[in-house]
Amino acid sequence: MTTDKTSTAVVNPEAAKGADTVVDPRLLVREQGLGGYITEFKRKMRGGDLGSIPVIIGLIIICVVFQSLNSEFLSAKNVSDIAVTMVATGMMAVGIIFVLLLGEIDLSVGSVSGVSGAVVAVLSVTHGMNEWLAILVAVLSGAVIGAIHGFFFARIGAPAFAVTLAGLLFWLGFMLQLLGDTGTINLDSDGVVGNLTTYYFSDVAAAYGLAAVAVVAYFLSAFLDTRRREAAGIPARPLVDIVVRTVALAVFAFGAAFMFNQYRGLPLALVLFLIVLVGTDFVLRRTSYGRKIFALGGSVEASRRAGINVTAIRVSVFSIAGTFAAIGGLFWASKIAAANQGSGAGDLLMNVIAAAVIGGTSLFGGRGRTWNALLGVMVIVSIQYGLALEGIATPINYMITGAVLLITVVIDSITRKTQKTAGRA
């Protein structure tokens, strides 16, 4: 492109103000190499494009505060427990992120997760069905429930908020009906569902191996991408940047692996969660289906004119949210080793939405990644565990989580405002 040669355009606005340049001084031309990368980064920061930085800083603050209050907080057992507990909420947050990307909301995910747990319990325990089959039925019913919500929203045109609010109540009643008079069905803790949160790869090699695979895979994909971009003659990420990111990932991955190996090894639940995150991130950012979801979050009219089947995408996204709600419900049932009347109720729905938003997914649609679910849910569950270690009761926990959510929404709104004034929203 011609702009690459006109490096004069990068001069700072103050200098360009008086100068009578031919080039539009507002042009932001990205320089090649590391220098350009740093200016680009600074510009993003000023423009309010903070990405995951606030939540990572928040996580560090949480760790420092709770660790100084109680040295048990960063112990291998506690970290391992946090990693397992967060998966149920995290899975559901992944589904919610799809819906939030459309700029919509799904309030039914808590109840749908309860239905999923109840379906598995009733089918496998009461009716003696094969557990794998029962799991399949539960996940499929989540997908169908989501598609029903999507149909009423996308085809009939009812507001998603109202449809899923109705769903919240309806599926809660449905779950209670399924569970029947006893209200609680205990699950076999050695069964498939039971193992979801209780199985650990105790071999030390598992955790380190996964960390190594993740680091190598990340480096290779980033490096090959850069090579392809260079071959095509378009700007590429400098190698230094890739190396820095890879090292950061390696430190985090091997640190976590070391922690897990100090306790019972690599938790199965976490492995499944990471697989889901990698998979959904790939779908959202590397397939045309994902591109269509972002497009709908940006402008419905533009998407329609580009020939995107708006109704089909909307129904499918709600179906995805229902599916992940059901999967989350399985992990929840596994954690408490039962399906009971309290499943999917209480603060679960709020935590799921909070996790997505705290992680950096915009409530206004069109901005976010599924990795946000991991960061957000780490914040929420860390606070819960930290407070529990201090022996602080639920009321305070609710108040603190509420405050964190408010802070996040405020950051999201301010970010959006800054981006608007910087012309980036």
Add this chain to the structure above:
Amino acid sequence: MVHVSATPVLALRGVSKRFGAVQALTDVELEVHAGEVVALVGDNGAGKSTLVKTIAGVHPIDDGVIEWDGRAVQINKPHDAQNLGIATVYQDLALCDNIDVVGNLYLGRELRKFGILDEVEMERRSRELLSTLSIRIPSVRIPIASLSGGQRQTVAIARSMLGEPKLVILDEPTAALGVEQTAQVLDLVERLRERGHAVILISHNMADVKAVADKVAVLRLGRNNGVFDVKTTSQEEIISAITGATENAVTRRAARNAEAQK
């Protein structure tokens, strides 16, 4: 300088369109050749938008014939128009603010390799397209939200060029733009002509029309009110054709006398 072919790319012959009791277009004639910019002007409600929508396939015509490369065609759906090679850039640009320039250019027709988005190839082709059109934007990888109004307009026009259309219809491309941005868009219109595209330009701005158009077709109350050659016609003549100021006591007498003589 500009090569104009003998057969018009698009010709409207006696096109009429009614909406219920409203006769929006009556016996409208219009010809556009390859490598030619035809400005379509007229007062509000003159039928410019309706005419464009009949060509773009949004409103099928009631009477008359649409000829494409000399043969009569039916345009009943937007899809028909696209298949013929007609691209329309509407006033509201229909771009996604949160997606980057490359993503917007290829929205709905992404390039894929083994089912995966081929970002590298899309970015390479986007840069190529933007540089052949001499479009200057900061980066093809920033969201549309970061671009100025003029830059967005040029991206929207570039987007319409991806299908290599023969005819490009621009609906008020400079309506909301500043002086410098308008200049950029007008430059782009000239480049489209140089590349041999036929262009229909709807505009309220006589200065823009005089600057880039070859012919000016005036619509008044849903009828043709003259086609003028831009170089030999003064701005006043065009404006009087738009407003109907040509119709006065003198012209009416002349018309009556002409009829009486028959």
